[in-house]
Amino acid sequence: MSLPDVQSTAPDVRISLTRVGVKNVRKLVEVGRPGKTRPAIFISEFDVFVDLPSSLKGANLSRNFEVIDEVLQQATSGDVKGIEDVCGIVSRKLLDHHEYADRTEVFMKSFYMMNRETPVSKTSCQEVINVYAHAVAERTNGKPIVRKSVGAEVTGITACPCAQNIMKDHAMHVMEQLEIPEEKIDAFFNEIPMASHNQRGRGFLCVETDGDIIVPLEKIVTVLKESMSAKIYELLKRGDESYVVMAAHKNARFVEDCVREMAKRVVSTFVDLPGDTHITIRQTNEESIHQHDAYAERKATLAELREELSV
Structure with missing residues (x-):
């Protein structure tokens, strides 16, 4: 005896819904790396959505979990090139599994552990990076269009000029x-640079593309780290601590300076990306002598940044 499919019945209030899905789906994501014996590991949370027409009472949410697990298996075997590719493939496959949907959307936020080395003593330490990926797939008359983004948030130190x-x-x-x-x-x-008050800076960079383009996460992290007054480390010996403090005060930067430096480095780093690549840059400085935070942001296409910086 087959059970009734209540989700496919008509709702009492017949309006379409923009997003229906699941949030906070926790998964361990392993992405194969070319030339590396071990995959990159991300401790991740997914939000997965489809749109729903007014004719259906509900979406079949179990299909979302099936698609995620299928794509994560592909990622482990090396068939997926990056975390934005994970989201892109999931969003594309969701259209096949939800034939009534015209638009699917996948968000992924993760913790990624990176190995670091301090500047003077060369002491090994680790750093947790917050990384983000997002993808949207939309039906067209032909092949579905998928647009993906990948980003990271990195902490550093700034000194007030x-x-x-x-x-x-x-x-x-x-x-x-x-x-x-x-x-x-x-x-x-x-x-000898003069003393100043300092901030813990949080820099964010997101790169949005379409097609099969994969943006190296390591390059995003490097742009962010090089755009503040100095890098910070979990573990510092005395020589390292002196180096970091001196470096920060020799390179004093406002929050606005950090965002402009990011923009310059984005243009010089991602020379092969197309002009319609969307860039989101923001910096938050947690002030030490004020109760507020300083903030700056820029959103633009790569073509717009290239034009501005060429002047």
Whole structure:
């Protein structure tokens, strides 16, 4: 005796729904890496949605889990090239499993562990990176269109240029009162950066493409790390700590500077990506001497950034 399919019946209130699906589906994702014996491992949560026409009471949600597990098996075997590819393939297959849907959407947020080495003592340590992927598949008259994005959020340190200039002006006044020769004052400032207040910066970069393009996650992380005043590390020896503090204060940056530096590095790093690639950049600096946070953002196509930066 077959059970009735209640989901395929007509609803009492006949309106279409933009998103129907499941959220917070936790999975261990393994993505094969060319030339590597071990896959990249991501501890992940998925949100998976389809649209639903007004003629159906509900969506068959069990199909979402079936598709995710099928694609994750492909990823482990090396048939999937990146986490955005995981989302792209899931979103495409969902259209086949939900024949009534015209649009599917997949979100993936993950923890990714990276091995690091400190700058002076060369001590090994680890860092957890927050990574994100997203894909949308839409039916057309021909082949479905799939658009994917991949991004990461990275922490670093920034030093405030404004406070640093105030401290430099004060130090110069004190040195002049002590009758220190001007050339020695200049030599001191060339060697030793002035104190400033610091922030823990959180940089975010997302790259959205279509087709079979895969954006290396490592390049995204590198752009973010190089765009703040200095990199930070979980474990620091004394020499490492001195290096990080000096590096940050020799490279003082406002929150706006970080976003503009990201944009410049995106253009120089992703030279092979098409102009219609969408770029989202943002920086949040958690202030140390204020109760608020500083924030800056830029959204643009790669073609727009290239045009601006070529001037």
